[in-house]
Amino acid sequence: MRTEGLAINLATVRKQWGLRAAVEACARHGIRAVDPWRDQVEATGVGEAARILRDNGMRVTGLCRGGMFPAADADGRAAAIDDNRRAIDHAAELKADCLVLVVGGLAPGSRAIDGARAMVAEGLAAIVPHARACKVPLAIEPLHPMYAADRACVNTLAHALDLCDLLGDGVGVAIDCYHVWWDPDLPRQIERAGATGRILAHHICDWLVPTRDLLNDRGMMGDGVIDFRAFRAMIEAAGYHGPQEVEIFSADWWARPGDEVLSTCIERYNAVC
């Protein structure tokens, strides 16, 4: 079965495998692109992680994740910016296509979503020069509105692209079907993202009905309600032909053997994506 154009976000198998085992398993299944998470990279050591990825011939479609800018005070915001600069350094060392940014939700104890959004814009502006210097594109990932309070206060592609417009070169978006499939403005915003060269990543993951948990009940493609082929057609019409990256947070799939998860990703990628 076709594996070209398929990438695996290593969160999908994070309970089964550490970075080395996950990368070797992907290679064994004929998958040539992965997106590791920082905790996985740091547990392995960034130099060693880079070597494992290179030795296995892996394209690194991204590093997950930077962001989380809002904080209760100036010291917290400065620490977040420092942390993002380190993430950019690691993304450069891994030769990642981009650093994926989950921008953060409300500051602790705050009800001011406008304030959080302002902190995000400031945090992004603060890290863009370093990202440009390191040649690491920053991919803002709009998250589903159900994460607005605690994970990301950028919840639509329109909002993410407005930020890109403000920030200029070196910034784009990671478009995850799971987060944006519901948006009535999606076709127009995908077109806009493509026209301005902002699409840096395309993640796939299905919306289950019912969804039993806000964070960890995401679905394998085909098990939910998203029309992946129609979605991908919009992405390609907008000029993006990069990998489709499977990123599934799921207590269900984390409980299965990693090889079964990868085989299923490949099957479904062929069947419905």
Added chain:
Amino acid sequence: MRTEGLAINLATVRKQWGLRAAVEACARHGIRAVDPWRDQVEATGVGEAARILRDNGMRVTGLCRGGMFPAADADGRAAAIDDNRRAIDHAAELKADCLVLVVGGLAPGSRAIDGARAMVAEGLAAIVPHARACKVPLAIEPLHPMYAADRACVNTLAHALDLCDLLGDGVGVAIDCYHVWWDPDLPRQIERAGATGRILAHHICDWLVPTRDLLNDRGMMGDGVIDFRAFRAMIEAAGYHGPQEVEIFSADWWARPGDEVLSTCIERYNAVC
């Protein structure tokens, strides 16, 4: 404590009380406005429900709910339209300020959200003449995007107002903080709703962090992250000064004595709304 301008959606105490007991309890707490659900009204009988509401001096801020237009086939869609016409009749008999519409999600087995949205627009157009004839305003309630698949494929105030623009007179929106608080376009759309006279209801309910269940873990005002005073200021600046209606789906609050729930609604209405 002030109860003027406070309404109770009877879903908030649906596990504790039927319609009569809930209405009498509200009256006992000095609350003068309620919004019953159709199953409650039908269990009591619509004539008897109207009498109970009138005898207790209750304003009826709405009837919940019509909608649910998408269906697998033409017969199903026609049945939904018939059902909505009956809901309009009942809303008229109860002298409700509006019929609240939860428009429905994807048709069973379908992944076509555009198709669902078209069915919603068609269904609405089919019932508007009867609603006008009965002088029952239709209040389209945009639901949080996490309900797009299974409850309502109208998920932003902008989308609801676009439908109002298409449909003309006799149609407006029910704005529930819980569903729209996250929307970066909210201030502009509330202003638009007010300028076109479309605000028919204002519901209040808090977003909890963490939210443990997609449907039944909504919060009492003050227990979550929504800034109700800032929200209400936008609503009033847009020209709406009608009741704030507490609608909380919560396994937690449903497990407490109804009088405690109503007392808490009154306290929080005074403290944070």
